[in-house]
Amino acid sequence: MQIVRVALDLPLHRFFDYLVPESEMVSAGDVGLRVRVPFGRQSKIGILVELAQASDIPVAQLKSIEAVLRDLSPLPADWFRLSEFCAAYYQVPLGEVMLTTLPAGLRRIHPPKARGSRRLTKAPPPHDAPTLTAEQMSALATMANAGPGFHAYLLHGVTGSGKTEVYLRLVERALAAGKQALLLVPEINLTPQLEARVTARFPTAGLVSLHSELSEAARTRNWRAAHEGTARIVLGTRLAIFTPMPELGLIIVDEEHDSSFKQQDGMRYSARDVAVFRALERGVLIVLGSATPSLESWANATDGRIPARYTLLTLRERAVASARLPVVQRIDTRREKLSDGLSGALLLAIEKRLARGEQSLIFLNRRGYAPVLACTVCGWISHCTRCAANLVLHLADGRLRCHHCGFEAHVPKACPTCGNQDIQPFGRGTQRLESILAERFPRARLLRVDRDSAKSRKQWEILVAKIYSGEADILVGTQMLAKGHDFPKLTLVGALGADAALFASDWRSPERLFAQLMQVAGRAGRAELPGEMLIQTQFPDHPLYAALVRHDYPAFADEQLKEREQAGFPPYSSQAMLRAEAPQIADALAFLTTARAWPEAVAHPAVTLYDPVPMRLARRANLERAQLLIESPSRRALQAFLSAWCHLINSIKASSRLRWHLEVDPLEF
Numbered sequence: 001m002q003i004v005r006v007a008l009d010l011p012l013h014r015f016f017d018y019l020v021p022e023s024e025m026v027s028a029g030d031v032g033l034r035v036r037v038p039f040g041r042q043s044k045i046g047i048l049v050e051l052a053q054a055s056d057i058p059v060a061q062l063k064s065i066e067a068v069l070r071d072l073s074p075l076p077a078d079w080f081r082l083s084e085f086c087a088a089y090y091q092v093p094l095g096e097v098m099l100t101t102l103p104a105g106l107r108r109i110h111p112p113k114a115r116g117s118r119r120l121t122k123a124p125p126p127h128d129a130p131t132l133t134a135e136q137m138s139a140l141a142t143m144a145n146a147g148p149g150f151h152a153y154l155l156h157g158v159t160g161s162g163k164t165e166v167y168l169r170l171v172e173r174a175l176a177a178g179k180q181a182l183l184l185v186p187e188i189n190l191t192p193q194l195e196a197r198v199t200a201r202f203p204t205a206g207l208v209s210l211h212s213e214l215s216e217a218a219r220t221r222n223w224r225a226a227h228e229g230t231a232r233i234v235l236g237t238r239l240a241i242f243t244p245m246p247e248l249g250l251i252i253v254d255e256e257h258d259s260s261f262k263q264q265d266g267m268r269y270s271a272r273d274v275a276v277f278r279a280l281e282r283g284v285l286i287v288l289g290s291a292t293p294s295l296e297s298w299a300n301a302t303d304g305r306i307p308a309r310y311t312l313l314t315l316r317e318r319a320v321a322s323a324r325l326p327v328v329q330r331i332d333t334r335r336e337k338l339s340d341g342l343s344g345a346l347l348l349a350i351e352k353r354l355a356r357g358e359q360s361l362i363f364l365n366r367r368g369y370a371p372v373l374a375c376t377v378c379g380w381i382s383h384c385t386r387c388a389a390n391l392v393l394h395l396a397d398g399r400l401r402c403h404h405c406g407f408e409a410h411v412p413k414a415c416p417t418c419g420n421q422d423i424q425p426f427g428r429g430t431q432r433l434e435s436i437l438a439e440r441f442p443r444a445r446l447l448r449v450d451r452d453s454a455k456s457r458k459q460w461e462i463l464v465a466k467i468y469s470g471e472a473d474i475l476v477g478t479q480m481l482a483k484g485h486d487f488p489k490l491t492l493v494g495a496l497g498a499d500a501a502l503f504a505s506d507w508r509s510p511e512r513l514f515a516q517l518m519q520v521a522g523r524a525g526r527a528e529l530p531g532e533m534l535i536q537t538q539f540p541d542h543p544l545y546a547a548l549v550r551h552d553y554p555a556f557a558d559e560q561l562k563e564r565e566q567a568g569f570p571p572y573s574s575q576a577m578l579r580a581e582a583p584q585i586a587d588a589l590a591f592l593t594t595a596r597a598w599p600e601a602v603a604h605p606a607v608t609l610y611d612p613v614p615m616r617l618a619r620r621a622n623l624e625r626a627q628l629l630i631e632s633p634s635r636r637a638l639q640a641f642l643s644a645w646c647h648l649i650n651s652i653k654a655s656s657r658l659r660w661h662l663e664v665d666p667l668e669f
């Protein structure tokens with residue numbers, strides 16, 4: 001009887017042995033096929049990973065494979081290596097990595113039948129390539145001269161500098177060489193735009209997109225086209241990094257700094273980092289592009305002491321000469337009495353835009369009407385009963401809503417504690433800002449763009465079309481509006497409430513703030529009209545704002561990196577976070593304490609384990625959460641430590657209501 005090893009989606013660090021019945025005999029070339037196997041009382045889809053000589057389990061106890069699925073050609077060897085890398089780096093069982101990164105349609109026993117035929121998106125008008133600017137040309141020449149093989153580039157270019165055009169030229173070169181190209185973007189919302197642009201340039205390349213809003217059948221079909229090589233261009237969000245592509249020749253990660261590349265549950269991977277590994281392993285070109293690179297990537301490209309893995313390419317000027325960068329100004333709000341949170345200078349600037357028929361965008365990164373509802377008589381505040389957080393007032397639909405667990409309640413007519421009828425919203429969110437502006441500018445057409453007004457991609461597209469066609473005068477929006485869109489009539493951006501992020505306890509928050517402000521600023525004045533950004537702040541002299549005024553990302557990044565180095569934070573150290581949650585905080589802390597007490601951990605020369613602490617938002621959805629930070633100056637030492645430690649953690653006996661996970665390279669604290 002033939003014996004094979006099968007990877008299954010189970011939280012166990014091992015494979016499973018099965019017998020192969022006569023009728024299904026396999027050969028070495030079948031490794032990588034999917035198989036259906038009995039497991040417990042059900043069947044599961046697994047992946048054939050190895051033909052085995054023998055099994056540790058007596059043959060009499062082995063079960064037989066039910067079927068070898070030959071509808072899909074075997075998963076290739078490089079896909080196995082990619083899965084192995086992720087399993088080892090993120091400390092996740094290999095079977096889990098392999099199965100969860102496949103489209104659901106390929107790992108289910110009964111996938112839903114595809115309905116209808118392939119929906120063809122309207123073919124956009126063919127698009128001629130513009131003549132390259134000198135900077136674009138020089139960036140492309142550098143990459144072309146590097147020759148074949150692995151090369152990693154960080155393409156740093158201000159918004160509108162023509163990074164996308166550089167990507168398109170690289171894709172053109174890859175296609176001409178008979179290669180496939182993989183383009184990663186952070187947000188589903190950004191795919192239709194880029195998809196249209198890429199298809200217009202390469203109408204016959206069989207571009208497919210891959211993201212989580214596709215139907216299961218469509219995702220499977222697109223994935224299969226990439227795997228079979230009929231799709232020459234794959235455009236997708238983070239999950240697309242795992243798509244097998246036999247002739248992969250180019251990987252592009254656009255907006256590489258964006259935190260959407262980080263998966264926040266299951267296997268907590270960074271698609272950007274996985275992409276770099278994949279390019280290295282496949283020996284191909286990778287380009288990470290951004291106007292505000294992550295500090296990790298910046299250090300990788302500029303700090304001579306870090307063995308430089310990326311080559312820096314810079315686009316300083318906007319591609320269209322007339323589209324100058326917006327003028328950024330600070331409005332010192334200490335010197336002026338604001339009315340409803342708005343300064344005179346900002347109101348005046350909006351008025352001017354209205355008179356000229358141009359658009360303004362007021363950026364406030366807080367959705368809802370007000371962050372909290374409170375009783376001024378007894379001190380009651382709208383608190384989430386399940387989280388250590390306040391319920392946000394959403395006046396538009398008359399609800400109080402928790403932004404952490406989704407809990408909802410009616411807005412009470414009176415204080416639930418003392419009966420006072422005069423309960424007050426405190427602070428301002430986008431909804432309130434919208435009504436304040438509507439009152440001030442009664443003739444202006446207002447449009448609010450946040451996750452409440454653009455819940456689905458469809459709604460989002462409708463809003464974008466409205467802005468584009470000039471059906472709105474004043475936009476109120478969160479960071480949703482910051483990314484990627486050109487609005488030709490938008491010439492003013494006002495930023496409110498930015499200061500909070502300057503002093504937030506998360507040391508990455510200045511980095512995020514700078515990127516966000518730089519991106520929203522980039523929305524203003526992209527076409528023929530010059531743009532202006534006004535930042536309301538009580539800290540106008542803060543170096544972050546000073547760098548922003550000069551559009552000087554390098555100055556900001558270098559300053560931040562100095563601080564990081566002094567504090568020993570990444571990229572000058574590597575981190576991992578062990579988190580536990582349980583109904584009682586004591587249980588979560590006890591679990592972490594047990595994990596920390598492992599003698600090898602305590603005594604490890606290169607790895608520091610900090611004390612377990614409750615998380616900043618300690619209670620969420622009725623679970624108490626605690627975390628333990630692990631840090632090392634050496635990534636390799638940390639990795640070696642984690643893989644040994646993980647086995648120990650797995651053996652800790654904890655209550656069945658306790659959940660834990662390990663996150664490597666955590667982004668949020």
Ligand code: ADP
Binds near residue numbers: 131
């Ligand atoms: P980025 O991706 O850096 O934001 P894009 O590639 O989208 O920049 O370019 C910004 C705008 O400039 C687009 O409208 C694009 O069509 C145009 N553009 C890019 N490169 C050139 C060029 N070489 N000549 C003329 N226009 C260009």
Ligand code: ZN
Binds near residue numbers: 378379380415416419
């Ligand atoms: Zn009260």
Ligand code: ZN
Binds near residue numbers: 384386404406620621
């Ligand atoms: Zn809650």
